[in-house]
Amino acid sequence: MTEMRDLYPFLYSGDPGSGAGGGLGDVLDDVRRSTVDKANEIVALRRLVLERDGARMASCAERMAEVFRAGGRLFTFGNGGSSTDAQDVAALFLNPGRDARPLPALALTTDVAVVTALSNDVGFEVAFARQLAAFGRPGDIAFGLSTSGNSVNLIRAFEEAMRRGMLTVGMAGYTGGQMAGLEGLDHLFVVPSPSVHRIQEAQTTVFHVLWELIQEAL
Amino acid sequence: MPSAPGQMARLFEKREAPGRGLANAAGEIAATCHSMAIRFHRGGRLFTFGNGGAATDAQHMAVEFVHPVIMGKQALPALSLTGDIATLTGVGAASGFGDVFAHQLRYLAQAGDIALGVSPDGRCDNVLRGFEAARHRGLLTVALLGGDGGAIAPSPAVDHALVVRSDDQRVVKEVHVTMYHVLWELVHVFFERPSVLVPGAGL
Numbered sequence: 001m002t003e004m005r006d007l008y009p010f011l012y013s014g015d016p017g018s019g020a021g022g023g024l025g026d027v028l029d030d031v032r033r034s035t036v037d038k039a040n041e042i043v044a045l046r047r048l049v050l051e052r053d054g055a056r057m058a059s060c061a062e063r064m065a066e067v068f069r070a071g072g073r074l075f076t077f078g079n080g081g082s083s084t085d086a087q088d089v090a091a092l093f094l095n096p097g098r099d100a101r102p103l104p105a106l107a108l109t110t111d112v113a114v115v116t117a118l119s120n121d122v123g124f125e126v127a128f129a130r131q132l133a134a135f136g137r138p139g140d141i142a143f144g145l146s147t148s149g150n151s152v153n154l155i156r157a158f159e160e161a162m163r164r165g166m167l168t169v170g171m172a173g174y175t176g177g178q179m180a181g182l183e184g185l186d187h188l189f190v191v192p193s194p195s196v197h198r199i200q201e202a203q204t205t206v207f208h209v210l211w212e213l214i215q216e217a218l
Numbered sequence: 219m220p221s222a223p224g225q226m227a228r229l230f231e232k233r234e235a236p237g238r239g240l241a242n243a244a245g246e247i248a249a250t251c252h253s254m255a256i257r258f259h260r261g262g263r264l265f266t267f268g269n270g271g272a273a274t275d276a277q278h279m280a281v282e283f284v285h286p287v288i289m290g291k292q293a294l295p296a297l298s299l300t301g302d303i304a305t306l307t308g309v310g311a312a313s314g315f316g317d318v319f320a321h322q323l324r325y326l327a328q329a330g331d332i333a334l335g336v337s338p339d340g341r342c343d344n345v346l347r348g349f350e351a352a353r354h355r356g357l358l359t360v361a362l363l364g365g366d367g368g369a370i371a372p373s374p375a376v377d378h379a380l381v382v383r384s385d386d387q388r389v390v391k392e393v394h395v396t397m398y399h400v401l402w403e404l405v406h407v408f409f410e411r412p413s414v415l416v417p418g419a420g421l
Contacts, residue, residue: 024252024414031251031404032244039240042396046230046237054226080285084278088271092388095270196287197399204395208388209229216225 038198045193045202053189057206060169060187061213067141067167068218074105075135075166077128077157078145081200083109085145089207100215106135108157128157138165145207146170147199149177149190158182171206173199236384236393243380243397250360250378251401255408257332257358259415264296265327265357267319267348268336271391273300275336275362275398282402291406299323299348319348329356336394337361338387340368349375362397364390 064074074093076086086107093105108131109115118127132142142161144154149172161168162184169187172179176190191202254264264283266276276298283296299322300306309321323333333352335345340363349359353375360378361370367381382393408414 027408027411027414028248028252031248031407034404034407035244035247035400036241038396038400039238039244042240043234043237046233050226050230054223054230058226080281081278081287084274084281087277088274088391091271091274097270097387197396197403201392201395201399204392205230205233208392209226212229212388213225 041195042198042201045191045198046205049189049191049202049206052192053206056187057189057209058213060189061210061217063167063186064141064169064210065214065217067139068103068214070139072104072137072139072141072167073135074103074141074143075108075132076105076143076145077108077131077154079151079153081196082145082147083107085200085203085207086143088204089143089145089211092208092211096211096215101218103214103218108132125152125156127153129153129160132157132160132164132166136161136164136166139167140164141167141169143169144171144179145203146177146179147173147196147203149174149179155179155182158185171203173203232386233389233392236382236389237396239383240393240396240400246378246380247397247400248404250380251404252408252414253358253378254332254360254401255405256415257330258294258405258409259412260330262330262332262358263327264294264332264334265299265323265352266296266334266336267299267322268345269342271387272336272338272342272394273298275391275394276300276334278395279334279398279402282398286402286406288403292409294405294409297326299326316344316347319344320351323348323351323355323357327352327355327357331355331357332360333357334360334362335370336363337368337370338364338390338394339385340365340370340381342370346370346373346375349373360401362394364394 076089078086090105090107093103108128115127118130146154158168168185170179171189173191189206191199193199266279268276280296280298283294299319306318309318335348337345352359359376361376363381371379382390384390
């Protein structure tokens with residue numbers, strides 16, 4: 001790899017030789033090393049996910065493909081960064097582009113009127129559960145993403161989905177949190193990392209691979 | 219389903235090289251973070267944008283900066299230009315979808331702000347036009363791209379182009395997610411050392 005000093009020699013002009021740490025050149029070096037470390041971490045984490053969950057991902061994709069074959073629909077949800085992942089999942093299924101087959105999918109996080117109404121009138125913990133109560137039918141899919149596994153509104157949504165006979169798919173991190181103890185959850189993928197960021201990155205791979213398997217199956 | 223284990227290994231294998239490739243961009247990422255931290259230090263704000271799946275990345279980045287997942291990190295001002303459906307559809311209907319990001323940057327952004335656009339193939343016209351509007355306003359411009367970088371990578375409107383060399387848009391996206399997590403984290407490394415953010419620090 002090219003040395004930082006070769007790439008950005010001008011950065012070192014005010015920080016000659018073995019000057020005290022903390023100058024711009026030193027910070028840039030630290031930051032560069034940190035990026036390399038993180039690249040290695042996520043590559044290793046993906047390998048671990050494949051080892052631990054590869055077979056279970058295949059069976060989950062098979063079940064989801066059966067749902068779509070039977071006319072079922074996908075509902076996705078999550079909070080914060082995971083809400084954007086939920087939207088990414090829905091967008092990927094509904095509008096995959098190129099030659100891929102569009103499938104019915106809706107993110108429950110995009111309707112700000114509904115989310116704020118439920119949160120204001122009842123509480124944020126019912127935001128996704130009430131939406132599933134309105135939309136969900138037996139044979140649909142409830143797909144929730146969390147990093148902690150402890151989001152109360154996700155737990156409530158999965159409970160509602162199970163009552164309604166939906167296929168339930170969850171993603172979590174760390175050791176799975178409360179989602180790991182949720183009786184009756186059909187598929188749970190736990191990314192075993194202490195970093196929220198690495199968890200989200202590996203989860204992105206998991207839902208992309210699920211989609212790729214489903215497209216190949218249909 | 220076809221042979222599950224082999225198929226699964228193949229799907230993960232294609233992600234390995236682009237994932238490792240991120241390390242090769244470490245120098246450019248460091249320089250990008252430094253430029254961004256200087257803008258934040260001076261009161262600049264971050265505007266993010268992209269289409270389709272990349273629109274969700276834009277929103278993810280904004281929440282990352284405004285509401286950090288690591289306790290104690292300062293909230294920094296960031297706004298995704300993909301979140302306001304009234305404006306997106308209003309501008310789209312009135313002057314075409316190509317203008318949706320450029321319009322918002324022309325009227326919301328100021329010199330000293332940062333424009334960060336995501337285009338997995340480097341060919342999104344409205345993202346390029348967003349960068350051009352941002353350049354005109356005097357913003358720092360950062361592009362997360364894929365494939366060969368398309369028309370956006372070589373554009374004079376782009377200060378920092380981070381390109382994931384893969385034609386698989388899902389693989390590109392996965393590396394982008396790591397990239398912007400790293401950008402967020404390392405911007406704070408500089409931001410917390412004000413001595414490297416003032417004139418005379420080297421840039």
